Amino acid sequence: MTDEPVRRSVRHRFARLSIRARLLLVGLAGLAGALLIGGVLLYAVLTASLGRSIEGTARASAQQVALLVDSGRLPDPVPVSGSQVVQVLDAQGRVVSGSVTADRLTALVTPDELRRALAGEQVVVPGSRSGLSGRLQVAAVPAGPAAPTTPAAPTGREYSVVAAAPTADVEQSARTLRTLLLWIFPLLLAVLAVIAWRVIGAALSPVEALRRGAERIDESSSESERLPVPPTRDEVSALATTLNAMLDRITVARRKQRAFVADAAHELRSPLASMRTQLEVAQRLGEGGDLPAELLADVDRLTMLVDDLLLLARADDAATTRESAAIDVVALLCDVAGRYGGARVPVRTSPTLAGRQLQTWGPRGDVTRALTNLVDNAVRHARSRVVLDATSVGHQVEVTVTDDGHGVSVEDRERVFDRFTRLDEARDRDSGGSGLGLPITRALLRRSGGDVRLEDAGPGLRAVVTLPGDG
Template sequence: MAAEPVTAGARRTAGWWRRKSLRFRLVAVASAVLAVALGLSAYVMVGVLGRTLIAAIDESIYQRARGVVSQADSGQLPDELTSPDGTLIQVIDSAGRITHATAGTDRLVPLLNAAERSAAIAQRRSRFLDGAPYGIPHRLRVRVLSADRGQTVIAARPFSEVETSISTAGHVLIIGTPLLLVLLAGASWVIIGRTLRPITELRRGAEVITGTARSRRLPVPESRDEVHHLATTLNAMLDRLERADARQRALVSDAAHELRSPLASIRLQLEVALGHPGGQDDWRETAEGVLEDTTRLTRLAEDLLALARLDERGGAPARREPVELDGLAAQSLERYGRAVTFKADAPVVVSGDALDLGRVLVNLVDNALRHTVSPVAVELRAEGADAVLTVTDDGPGIPEEDRERVFDRFTRLDSARSRDEGGAGLGLAIVRETVNAHGGAVHLEDAGPGLRAVVRLPLS
């Protein structure tokens, strides 16, 4: 039970943090990291400074003591010792009496007693000493060296100058670190704000783009950075969406236009039949006309459904499985009887959806039969890494400048528009999109006379 309030508080904190702007979170994280770095740097710097100053004092008093030891060993100690750097010197003989000392240094009481002097010599390092008992209002840094004839040299130096330096550096860091942190946080706020400004412009540009807006694009920053690449990618996406929208609008418009004609014909025939009731033969003729228009509507609905499924799959086949194209072609062409001749190399196996590939062949043959006099020739062969399917007729053909246009949706040439059986202009569009979905290609070429449709599919 005690963990529940903690968990709830953590969730509220996380929620508050997520609600903040990206700019605030970046600046906050950067400032927190910077504060930790500056704090550690200040701590390390003060520690290094203190150790460096202590080492400098220790070296100074050691060298000063060594000089006095050299003088004592050679018997050249002056009556009055001098110390330009303020180091306190005491020379103590074997009886524990102070024989020489610098000015201002106690000549009666040694800074360290005999036991302390022996311990300091054995340790071979400097030590701290409180100077108050000796009339010195500072801590001292003391080093003891031994000389000949039982003499001992004590060198000491006030530690106040080191403490003052460390204290000054600490105060500077205590005041300067927060000021530096505030300055860097402000600079980060400005820099991050300018960095995120192109993203804000992208957001504002996206807000004004609506479903009815045409050819609107997001602003692209001049800098060649990640935001520039994001803007260009989003604009490319808008291009694709706009083309898809235009294509969808054109499909709906063309489909509505194609539906009007058979529906109007059905309505007209029924109105005439109801307005002028006659014999059984009149109703039979009306039924035949309605059936013909209904068949056209059925073909159009099937073609539109096939295109919708292709668009829904994003240009990919419904399934990928080995398809024996020679067997599929022979089975699909049985319905045409002698109107179609078929020649194939066996076996020819491709990968894809058998129903879609069968529809490709049927659409091509149906299109060829509308314009041919002789039987349509269908050939299948393996050529390199491709399966090549050709459908050839001896009709009037298609001008070279129109051979690509006929693959567009709802495209019919004038010769086809004049014939009721010409279809809605979706057959070849379904062929191309299905072949492209299977990784192949299709084109039309002159058969001299007639037209040849050539389909290439990669072999499995």
């Protein structure tokens, strides 16, 4: 029960890693496991092979001495090669003869060890029994004339030849191999991790190119812009082709939507104009009492909505061209502020704006309409004032429209740019707008190479418009 939260935490952390990191970790885990198993097997096989080689050498020496015993030509001392130890034992386990490296009084092996060695088992004894360091690998063979088996001579032979070879070289080789494996395997894993990181990165580079391409495509992008298709025939290429086909369908749907909105708005303007004319005539003739005046207000609101829809459809149309010209930002702000002389709250420019030389480049009508929409919104929600200001920031011009109203919460500052979005504070149709003012503002500004964002003015709200600087 207590392990399950730990496993969930590990899975959660693993899932938060990038695909590149996850592939690398999985690959390294598998490789480390394979190297560990292979290293253990190599170490076990090599040490066993070297052990059998030493045992074979000792057994061969014992058999040669046994032949000398069988032929009655055993010299004293027994000749041996290297640092081998050879003893000839009688049936009672006493030393009959031996090499110069062997003890002539005490047998190298105990009776139980001798029995096991004669049975072919692997027997290793301390080298101190023969005055040597390390350990000795023992092999034993029966020797002498054949005779009936007795408890004292279970092999039926009168003598036993015991040969032992030092295992120091084998143990040193095993230690060297173990050290090499402990150092080489981590180094090999590190080198392979670097190579795998580069290879996986190269394999995933088309995916990253797709991500960057998708990030560039937004509402302000050209309708013809598409994701890059890698020149391969793999799954990434198929994904890019499928996504581009989806973008084609979305583009067609957006064109149909814009065409419908533009056509509907255009067709509605004529009957609305006719209704306005009839209501104005009725109002002048005094027909219908207060009804014509009430209906005129609704017709005006509907006309403004139709005009906004038509303007939004045209702003979304990338094929629609705008005539750009140099714009004096300070003069434009003064002109916009002058239009609100009879507004509910005063609209004024910042005192620091005088004397500044700020210019931008773009369609004057679009920029003016965007700023007018922002001022309309600020006047609608301000408590006592609206201030216009502008400054140069790098290669851009920043225009601010600041009010002291209730403001907009952080989580809603992007949502208000969605079409027909109306916050809880502005749902009164008599005081609120159509929900298209801010979307139209952003669409017009982005068409002009700028943008708009909302910030806290403490109290109130500040709309920050970025425009391209002149030059």
